[in-house]
């Protein structure tokens with residue numbers, strides 16, 4: 001498929017069915033947050049936790065769709081970085097209209113909306129400190145060239161948050177797409193949707209999509225179902241393929257989220273197997289984890305332009321301030337007093353991290369202001385360093401804790 005034809009078909013798809021479906025009126029009730037592009041994640045995984053909130057910060061949301069990342073980031077910048085600004089770019093005017101209405105509902109004045117393709121971007125006054133590209137590269141006729149173009153818009157030391165589809169977790173999607181190409185060759189997406197729903201109803205229980213309980217399908221709204229099964233361009237990546245995509249753009253992969261999903265130790269109990277896995281490089285270990293669990297539907301990656309991984313990612317240090325995400329310190333501390341473990345599930349896989357119950361008092365003190373040195377001093381717990389490392393490792397693995405360093409004096 002020629003690139004222009006592919007792009008036109010992708011644009012037509014999102015003009016007909018902006019995705020994900022969002023109602024601007026809901027902005028009154030909640031802010032949708034997530035990964036990538038939560039400001040605390042950007043700070044932790046791209047800027048070593050040392051982003052200076054007093055300085056200008058320019059972000060591009062490339063393929064901004066109905067606005068999730070652009071709205072979240074603009075809201076975070078409005079609250080924390082007075083000189084922060086978001087440029088939104090998308091091919092689909094219908095999607096842009098939703099994103100724009102959401103920004104208006106929030107009275108955000110720090111977003112500019114642009115119409116066009118990220119593969120031939122309009123003059124947006126690059127360079128940017130940060131670019132979000134979530135769920136877009138895998139829909140480009142040439143994802144490698146698309147990512148190289150975006151990398152060219154970044155300043156040295158800047159970075160990106162990327163999401164691409166995961167190959168193994170999407171087991172079942174591609175045979176269903178092929179079946180629908182055979183059953184519904186017509187261009188009208190609404191008619192194809194009707195065929196898709198009937199086909200899913202009829203397909204036997206052995207159908208791989210039906211056998212993949214972690215991919216929703218029949219109950220999806222039209223936009224979600226079309227995005228899953230009727231997309232004109234759609235590919236998925238294994239970890240090594242995603243790493244190669246990033247590498248060929250001259251970017252450095254700094255993190256895959258949630259980190260614990262990419263650790264073989266999350267899935268292995270046998271000590272010998274764990275020892276073998278521990279010999280692998282980070283990327284090899286991530287690839288092994290993907291092959292072991294088989295349920296990674298997407299890969300959320302942070303990347304840096306020019307900063308090595310160990311400097312781009314914030315490290316445990318006395319002056320680092322822990323920040324809890326989606327977790328209340330008092331509730332977590334109360335839970336740890338009852339049960340000294342941190343528990344979660346990864347799409348059906350239970351994960352449990354034992355922690356020292358004595359750390360409950362330290363956890364209760366996490367307030368996004370105290371640094372680790374202050375937590376140690378005020379908690380007064382024996383074995384604080386080992387205990388805190390275990391708590392941090394568990395929570396960070398689940399993407400529930402991040403670090404921020406005080407900005408250097410300007």
Ligand SMILES: C[S@@+](CC[C@H](N)C(=O)[O-])C[C@H]1O[C@@H](n2cnc3c(N)ncnc32)[C@H](O)[C@@H]1O
Nearest residue numbers: 014063064065090091092095117118134135136
């Ligand atoms: C699956 S949606 C994701 C939207 C948004 N990033 C999110 O995560 O909610 C993909 C979006 O990418 C846009 N898109 C696809 N190809 C594009 C291109 N070449 N340039 C700009 N936007 C593009 C589509 O119009 C669509 O809105």
